[in-house]
Amino acid sequence: MPCLSTVPVAANEEVGPGAFLLRAEGDFPAAPGQFYLLRAWDRDPPLSRPMSVFDRKCGQISFLIFVRGQGTRRLAGLRPGDPLTLFGPLGTPVRPRGGRMALVGGGSGIAPLYLAAKEFRTAGEVDAFLGFRDRPFLVPLFQEVASRVHVASEVGAGGVKGVVTEIFRPHGYDACYACGPDGMLERVWQACRSAGVPLWVFLEERMACGVGACRGCAVRTVGGFRLVCRDGPAFPAEEVIWDG
Ligand SMILES: Cc1cc2nc3c(=O)[nH]c(=O)nc-3n(C[C@H](O)[C@H](O)[C@H](O)COP(=O)(O)OP(=O)(O)OC[C@H]3O[C@@H](n4cnc5c(N)ncnc54)[C@H](O)[C@@H]3O)c2cc1C
Structure with a gap:
């Protein structure tokens, strides 16, 4: 059952260009793929902002926040002791398939993959493919929990110069998560489909309630409309109707 709580911010550190690791005190449950709705304001903007759980340990939860607009700017500006309101955990956890698993993240897409790497390694071997626009960050943290970490950066500031799809190859994996x-x-998905490797994709949609009541985050799948907040955010890629 999701809970609503307001707790003090424990730390908020800029770990990369426009990316903040926001930590809050408290025993918040979360499994890979799950997220919380965060807010640190009263009425404006009206909606809380969905954020994947980056990590959770006894007594602390953290989120990796990339500044985009008004809400994420407010979250990035929080200081230790400021109140943070969390509603969650929300979403359906994604399970490890076992065997050799690849996690592929581009830009803010790296946010849910640390917890996945940490938890999935008990079920098999996990490799991470991480793509950054500017200089890479948090790579040593991923190296602690993944067997191999491959890095690409668009500006060539670390790892291979390019985007993450240029360094990711699905061959040899039993499952991939992106x-x-x-x-x-x-x-x-095109690469995984050609290689016959199952893929789970974490979808992002703008959302309001987070619990499936407003149906604002519906996506088209082969089985009809499904809700990112309740049925996802992770879906088998073969069920998604791709627009491109
Ligand atoms: C389940 C889920 C988990 C997420 N996890 C993370 C995370 O761990 N870290 C992180 O940095 N971001 C995450 N996001 C995206 C994040 O919620 C949005 O970036 C944020 O809500 C934007 O709010 P804002 O007020 O800063 O921007 P706004 O001013 O509302 O919008 C600024 C720009 O961001 C775009 N945008 C707004 N909301 C979303 C959204 N939900 N998805 C994609 N683009 C959006 C808008 O189209 C606009 O171009 C997640 C989204 C979902 C649905």
């Missing part, structure tokens, strides 16, 4: 912009997800 999060990032739609165009990247479609390219990862």
Whole structure:
């Protein structure tokens, strides 16, 4: 059952260009794929902002926030002791398939993959493919929980110069999991489909209630409309109707 709580911010650190690791105190449950609705304001903007759980340990939860607009700017500006309101956990957890698993993240899509790597490694071997626009960050953290970490950066500031789809090859994996912009997800899906490797994609849609009541985050799948907040955010790629 999701809970609503307001807790003080424990730390908020800029870990990369426009990316903040926001930590809050408290025993918040979360499984890979799940997210919380966050807010640190009263009425404006009206909606809370969905954020994947980056990590959780006893007594602390963290989110990796990429600044985009008004809400994420407000979250990025929080200081230790400021109140943060969390509603969750929301979404359906994604399970590890086992065997050799690849996690593929582009831009803010790396956010849900750390918890997935940490939890999935008990079920098999996990490799991470991470794509950054500017200089890479948090790579040592991923190296602690993944067997191999492959890095690409668009500006060539670390790892291979290019985007994550240029370094990712699905061959040899039993399952892949990807999060990032739609165009990247479609390219990862094309590669996985050709290689016959199952893929789960983490979809992002603007959402309001987070619990399936407003139906604002519906996406088209082969089985009809499904809700990112309740049925996802992770879906088998073969069920998604791709627009591109
Ligand atoms: C389930 C889920 C998990 C997410 N996890 C993370 C995370 O861990 N870290 C992170 O940085 N972001 C995450 N996002 C995206 C994040 O919620 C949006 O970037 C944020 O809501 C934007 O709010 P804003 O007020 O800053 O921007 P706004 O001013 O509302 O919009 C600024 C720009 O962001 C775009 N945008 C707004 N909401 C979304 C959205 N939900 N998805 C994609 N683009 C959006 C708008 O189209 C606009 O171009 C997640 C989204 C979902 C649905």
